[in-house]
Amino acid sequence: MASFSRRVLWGFSHLLRQSSPLFYRRHVLRIFKGSWRQVLSVGLGASLCAIPVGQRSDPTLSNDYLIRRAASLVTDSTQTLLSQTTYALIEALTEYTKAVYTLLSLHKKYTSLLDKMNSSEESAIWQVIIGARVQMKKLQDEYLKYEANWTRAVSLSEMAAEAAYQAGADHASVTVRNHIQLVQIQVQETRELAQKAEALLTASQSEEILKTIIEDKTNPPDGGSPVGSPEEIPEAYLRED
Structure with a gap:
């Protein structure tokens, strides 16, 4: 359809050029003359639009304003970073605290069954305790x-x-600054929970050591009589820290 239209226009133009050459030249020149005026006006308008307008004439775009705006953008970015790292730290601390309590529970269970287990049962429980310790260290x-x-x-x-x-x-x-204070409080509260769990685990381990020593002294491996009393336990094993 487009090719047919072009052939019709070309034929009409050829006929007009042959029948009235003077009219054809004037008509074409008038068309091109008008077109060039439009092109020139558009080009000049685009060129004028491309010229940068002096920003310093606007007081809201002064150097001080731009610096304050840039500083605000920096604070927004640091707050985002601080929020994300705070979330990650609190989550990691929470998981670590859970692992500490898991190990604590295993130690208490082991201590309560210390005099009721045979060697194979004790070995199996120790394998579980060792695995819990490895997991706790990984989370730490x-x-x-x-x-x-x-x-x-x-x-x-x-x-x-x-x-x-x-x-x-x-x-x-x-x-x-308010954001910093808020996240510091949140992290400190979570850290205190972890420290409390660690203190309980240390106390449980000390109790386990103490009971193990008492058990060994009460039931010597050679089947003989006890070689000592609880009063003879070294002071290092009696300390909970």
């Missing part, structure tokens, strides 16, 4: 890694807050 390493990331995020946030304050972005500075 993981939370320590996240704790290092969190500490760096806190430092960056503190520097961003100071930079915002120096730039005059007081609201951004105060917001970051």
